[in-house]
Amino acid sequence: MKKDTLLTHAGRTSPYFSGSVNPPVYHVSTVTFPTMAAMADAQGDHLNSFYYGRIGTPTTMAFEEAVAAAEGGERTIALPSGLAAIAATLTAFTAPGDHILVSDGVYGPTRTFCQDILKKNGVAVEYFHPLAGENIAPLFKPNTRLVFCESPGSLTFEMQDIPAIAAVAHAKGALVAADCTWASPVFFRPFEKGIDISIQAATKYIVGHSDAMLGTVTTSAELYPQIKTTAVKYGYSVGAEEAYLGLRGLRSLGARMKQHQENGLAVARWLQGRPEVAHVLHPGLPDDPGHPVFARDFLGASSLFGVILEPYPEEAMVQMIDSLKLFSLGFSWGGFESLIMYTTPGIVRTTVLWNADGPTLRLHVGLEDPEDLIADLEAGFERLNAFIY
Template identity: 40%
Template sequence: MADNSSRHGKATRAVGAGRRKEWTGPVVNPPIWRASTHLYESEAERKAALPDNRDGRFYYGRRGAPTQWALADALTELEPGAAGTVLYPSGVAAISGALLAVLSPGDVLLISDNSYEPSRSMGLGLLKRLGVETRFFDPLDLAAYSDLFCDRTKAVWLENPGSLSMEVCDIPALTAKARERGAVSLIDNTWATSLGFPALERGCDITVTSLTKHISGHSDLMMGAASAGELLYRRLRITSQQLGQVVSPDDCALALRGLRTMPLRLERGMQSALQVADWLAAREDVAHVLCPMRPGDSGYELWQRDFTGGCGLFSFVLKGRDEAARARLVDNLELFGIGYSWGGFESLALPFDLDRIRDAMAWPKADWDTGDRWGVRLSIGLEDPADLIKDLESGFAAMDG
């Protein structure tokens, strides 16, 4: 098991994680091992490798080599309570792989209603075809959540904060109820990563992260990961191998490079996001700023209690405008690209409307003006925040122009 204690600070741990001497040799970074076939010195050595299913043991390319092992080891070191980490070719592959590892036909899955849309689609599509029933719940309503459990409930899928609408939920309370009912708690922890939210320590059993986002940091790779304690890690690993999941050593090398600077980028993104969020909150044409890191936000107290950091991702909702006005605003931004994903060095703006992807939670929210529904998610990159504010100011000027 990796040394994932917190005896060092975040930046120190990110610099050293996964850099085992047997994988790096005399250089700083693990070399890129491109290989499908691993060769053995003898038949006895080949036979000995068959049952030894672990990272660090050469077998065949699907089980990885030092480049992949170093990344998995690094992620395990950064996740307090983890026994191991499984890598996947995308964040969505990590979501499906984790859910398939714990669910069987006839089971019930509870999904937080503010989860990432592909997570919701997994419950309504693939898992439904496999005989798994999905029930959506409002993660802010603990009583209604408790009432959804039944003898067939085997897993709960969480996200914190919620995708797009940024609600912060009480993860320790939600996972305690799941454990009481014998269900596995899984969380999409991509927003804060293990550096900002130690999910296993907060009660989750499996934590899933899209490495495409903050860990990559450069918008140039697709990858996901799932970490867990010993028993569930073994289930994740076997399921992944049975599905034939494998990741490129070249992409792993890029992810390892991004990992080293992630603490600095997360902190810079969070501070810049707070400046932009404060500026937006002062505008009359903004109805709501959805940023749990900001004092006064409905999720701020839980964020302060449970998180040790944040990031540059938050949302805002226009006041008294329509979809066409929102499009004019976004189209006139120069420093913000229009695109999916986030966590890269560049800033992005993504318009969203949640009507079609909410089942248990209202949108607009019950205490909002019903006309305030047109949202924009911002991923704040590494540009100067003053320049981003000027760019947004130009976009707002064009909105009603």
């Protein structure tokens, strides 16, 4: 089945739906049973059954089934946020005394979790250069259990050679987990590229409307019990409304991603031609250093990318951003609306120095008409230049 067909049909097989196209929103904590035997059966089949609201409901299960199909994995667990999905993965697949390798390009709070929680749990965390590829090999130790990737990197957008990293990791007996949120399940097939555990901050493109927090971890049937039982022990639980919104977002994900890609590239290309811009960090652009890896491994580009401005003073950049009408200031991305943010990647990198001379911005291009977005940025640049001249 092609991806768009799959996104339309996956997760609609549950007998609980009575033929409705969408699942009911199950607001439930207590599930009751007619007999003690039925209760024991449900609890005995704890990876699949519906026996207590915290463990999962028919709504969360429908969402999980659909995400597993979209990601090309065997099982998915829904978690209350993208960060919860990252934290559950990092704790489920490590133990005290283990060593893990984490890309230096990961999302800031992933690093904070490693520094403040994993290390306290006795796990040694080492950061590797995002462009290491097969050169990651010398960093492995006999106790290296997991490699954590994110491609392209948060804020800096470097493309990782995931198949090369995965080949080394598997030869050394380690698992590969990756935050695959940027491409969404539409533009990247994690399990065909050597990833064992794929994470989505479903809050972003999957939900797609900036109105719910949600995360997913997708993996094989073999590894799934490890993540599921860890999440259950922590008490992680996903609200029925959130699961419903995630599933609803998934239905239009294919169409939205195509438009995000087109709009993002239109704005990125226009920015490349502007004298105020030193560099556009977008692996979908043919002259981006990560483009060959992007073209080999990805099926398309999302609409989140970086822009390094010429060395304007920070106050000028602030004036520009504050003047924008269509790009709102916001920490998130992946919704239908355009967003902009001032970023400081240098303070969250350890293996490489981030030497941008000018201010660095992150843009999320929404589903507005790109001509309007370009006009908004053009007016913003006028404001930027007015500050100087």
